[in-house]
Amino acid sequence: xxxxxENSQLSSPLxxxxxxxxxxxxxxxxxxxxxxxxxxxxxxxxxxxxxxxxLSNEDHDEALEKIAKDEPKGEAHSDQPxxxxxxxxxxxxxxxxxxxxxxxxFPYLCFHNGGGSFLIMYTVxxxxxxxxxxxxxxxxxxxxxxxxxxxxxxxxxxxxxVGYTSFMVCFIVGxxxxxxxxxxxxYLGQSFQSPLPWAMCPLLRNSSHFDPECIRTTPTxxxxxxxxxxxxxxxxxxxxxxxxxxVSLFVTWSIICISIIxxxxxxxxxxxxxxxxxxxVLFCLLIRSLMLKGSMFGLxxxxxAKVRYPPPFDPxxxxxxxxxxxxxxxxxxxxxxxxxxxxxxxNCVMDAIAVALLNLMTSVTATVFVFAIMGHVATEKNEKLMxxxxxxxxxxxxxxxxxxxxxxxxxxxxxxxxxxxxxxSMVLPYLHNCNLAEQLKEGPGVTIVAFTDIISLFSGFTxxxxxxxxxxxxxxxxxxxxxxxxxxxxxxxxxxxxRKHTKLLTVGVCVLMxxxxxxxxxxxxxxxxxxxxxxxxxxxxxxILILENGAMAWIYGARRLLADLIIIxxxxxxxxxRWLWYFISPFVLLVLFVSTLIHLYTNTxxxxxxxxxxxxxxxxxxPSWAEVLLGVLIGITILPIPxxxxxxxxxxxxPVSTSHSKATIIFKSEDKGGSSSKSSHGFP
Numbered sequence: 001x002x003x004x005x006e007n008s009q010l011s012s013p014l015x016x017x018x019x020x021x022x023x024x025x026x027x028x029x030x031x032x033x034x035x036x037x038x039x040x041x042x043x044x045x046x047x048x049x050x051x052x053x054x055l056s057n058e059d060h061d062e063a064l065e066k067i068a069k070d071e072p073k074g075e076a077h078s079d080q081p082x083x084x085x086x087x088x089x090x091x092x093x094x095x096x097x098x099x100x101x102x103x104x105x106f107p108y109l110c111f112h113n114g115g116g117s118f119l120i121m122y123t124v125x126x127x128x129x130x131x132x133x134x135x136x137x138x139x140x141x142x143x144x145x146x147x148x149x150x151x152x153x154x155x156x157x158x159x160x161x162v163g164y165t166s167f168m169v170c171f172i173v174g175x176x177x178x179x180x181x182x183x184x185x186x187y188l189g190q191s192f193q194s195p196l197p198w199a200m201c202p203l204l205r206n207s208s209h210f211d212p213e214c215i216r217t218t219p220t221x222x223x224x225x226x227x228x229x230x231x232x233x234x235x236x237x238x239x240x241x242x243x244x245x246x247v248s249l250f251v252t253w254s255i256i257c258i259s260i261i262x263x264x265x266x267x268x269x270x271x272x273x274x275x276x277x278x279x280x281v282l283f284c285l286l287i288r289s290l291m292l293k294g295s296m297f298g299l300x301x302x303x304x305a306k307v308r309y310p311p312p313f314d315p316x317x318x319x320x321x322x323x324x325x326x327x328x329x330x331x332x333x334x335x336x337x338x339x340x341x342x343x344x345x346x347n348c349v350m351d352a353i354a355v356a357l358l359n360l361m362t363s364v365t366a367t368v369f370v371f372a373i374m375g376h377v378a379t380e381k382n383e384k385l386m387x388x389x390x391x392x393x394x395x396x397x398x399x400x401x402x403x404x405x406x407x408x409x410x411x412x413x414x415x416x417x418x419x420x421x422x423x424x425s426m427v428l429p430y431l432h433n434c435n436l437a438e439q440l441k442e443g444p445g446v447t448i449v450a451f452t453d454i455i456s457l458f459s460g461f462t463x464x465x466x467x468x469x470x471x472x473x474x475x476x477x478x479x480x481x482x483x484x485x486x487x488x489x490x491x492x493x494x495x496x497x498x499r500k501h502t503k504l505l506t507v508g509v510c511v512l513m514x515x516x517x518x519x520x521x522x523x524x525x526x527x528x529x530x531x532x533x534x535x536x537x538x539x540x541x542x543x544i545l546i547l548e549n550g551a552m553a554w555i556y557g558a559r560r561l562l563a564d565l566i567i568i569x570x571x572x573x574x575x576x577x578r579w580l581w582y583f584i585s586p587f588v589l590l591v592l593f594v595s596t597l598i599h600l601y602t603n604t605x606x607x608x609x610x611x612x613x614x615x616x617x618x619x620x621x622x623p624s625w626a627e628v629l630l631g632v633l634i635g636i637t638i639l640p641i642p643x644x645x646x647x648x649x650x651x652x653x654x655p656v657s658t659s660h661s662k663a664t665i666i667f668k669s670e671d672k673g674g675s676s677s678k679s680s681h682g683f684p
Contacts, residue, residue, distance in 0.1 A: 089342050091275050133330045145344070174517075185251060191466045230242050278362075333490065334483060527609065559578060
């Protein structure tokens with residue numbers, strides 16, 4: 001009778017249909033919450049979704065009292081490190097979410113998709129979908145104390161391949177993302193010169209004449225394509241990796257390796273620099289840009305809300321744009337891995353909201369900075385043109401229309417196209433940077449060129465060059481540390497012996513990834529970066545998030561997860577999260593996934609290339625073999641999910657033994673040999 005009473009208390013976090021053990025150990029109770037649940041009726045066997053009722057106050061108090069008595073809250077694994085304090089833990093999450101995409105993609109999409117209306121729609125989706133998905137991954141890692149691979153095996157063995165797909169996404173993204181950091185690091189090294197090497201065109205060898213290829217374009221664009229990338233005209237033309245970029249890439253991976261070589265003990269120290277320094281630099285750049293003449297003009301364009309249809313999804317479903325929606329870092333498994341090292345009673349709900357807010361603030365700050373700069377450039381060009389008209393150099397027909405400031409995106413192209421060809425050729429030298437739509441393009445390389453142009457607007461440009469590229473390097477480093485946590489922690493969870501050789505594992509992984517990333521520093525390497533970042537990464541991440549959300553909401557149970565959070569926090573949690581996990585998040589993710597597939601199938605895949613004969617950027621179509629390569633990469637990345645599903649069907653049977661107790665059902669997962677399947681390592 002005593003045992004049954006204790007079992008009755010332990011069953012309170014779950015409903016009567018949930019699977020719980022018949023022992024009185026609180027630690028076994030915790031384990032039972034992670035097992036799939038079954039519902040049986042007579043001789044028949046029926047699978048239940050595993051959702052459980054939210055605790056009543058009385059049952060909640062009894063469960064908390066039992067857990068507090070038998071198991072100290074927040075106790076970590078004996079063989080796992082842990083975060084020293086909550087600030088370090090939060091910094092690790094913030095570092096992952098403060099990616100370079102907030103610099104190069106958010107302003108672009110904001111301008112081309114409605115300005116202020118895009119900000120509103122993005123904010124709504126961020127809190128309706130982004131925060132719930134973020135909370136889901138954090139809660140899974142924190143509650144189950146497992147990395148991104150094992151946690152989904154525990155929730156449902158049939159979708160255990162999700163963790164392996166997340167691991168592969170982290171690996172491939174880490175390969176090309178490190179190249180973005182290497183580009184910024186090379187520019188940072190070049191910034192300690194006066195004058196800056198991209199400030200003017202170079203002279204021809206043994207001549208006093210400037211390079212004609214540079215004269216036909218701008219010095220910053222020429223420096224990027226011909227000096228930094230040594231780019232070819234097409235992706236099909238390739239060669240050996242550029243020596244200077246290879247050295248920069250080696251230094252990049254050395255910095256990453258040193259930052260994480262001692263695990264949490266070393267990475268948290270780097271987080272203080274890689275998170276706070278970008279915030280300080282970005283704030284300084286914002287203040288400096290707002291001091292420029294005409295900056296308010298750019299902000300007027302930003303705040304002008306233009307309604308587009310359909311407003312929530314149109315700017316997000318285009319190839320490459322979907323990664324903006326995932327800029328928080330969900331789907332990589334890094335949040336789950338990082339959260340597995342925090343005490344179980346930590347408030348992950350507030351963490352998810354804080355990370356989302358900081359990500360939004362960073363994106364908006366970068367956008368305000370970019371728009372302020374564009375407003376300054378447009379104002380300078382306008383004043384120059386007005387002075388030429390006033391002095392009689394140009395006729396009055398060159399004057400801008402008065403309505404330009406209200407709708408520059410539509411008024412300027414119409415006004416310019418209505419001018420005669422002769423007039424256009426006369427005015428073009430004064431207006432080549434006035435079209436804001438032409439100034440604001442998408443892509444990491446375009447952003448670097450834009451920043452080199454921005455530097456020339458500031459007095460003391462050498463100082464600001466160092467500041468800007470320090471910003472890009474540290475933001476890249478913070479994201480890379482988060483990505484590496486999504487690689488190393490799952491390896492240590494899967495192979496527990498690797499925890500004894502953390503330094504050797506870190507060095508080995510970094511060396512392997514350095515060698516793999518060399519393909520992206522060749523003459524056509526930037527075109528491969530664009531292929532992966534624009535067209536590849538969205539589909540696997542959407543697929544991962546759909547399965548993660550479905551597994552938690554419909555297999556483990558959204559109510560059950562909410563009950564877990566109530567126990568963790570010892571306070572009520574808004575039931576709105578349950579409905580978001582059940583309906584809103586799956587719907588939005590499915591729409592984005594299907595829309596991305598349609599865009600990839602119906603639209604031609606293009607990339608921005610360099611044309612050396614005209615010294616201009618041109619849009620080229622990816623060749624058919626590149627499209628095949630893209631399809632193969634998508635298939636290989638997603639392959640572990642169906643492969644592991646069929647593996648469990650063929651190799652694992654799930655016999656069930658039941659107890660005659662009314663309140664309990666014992667659930668065991670066994671292989672065909674009859675041995676009980678176990679997690680890769682124990683729970684606290």
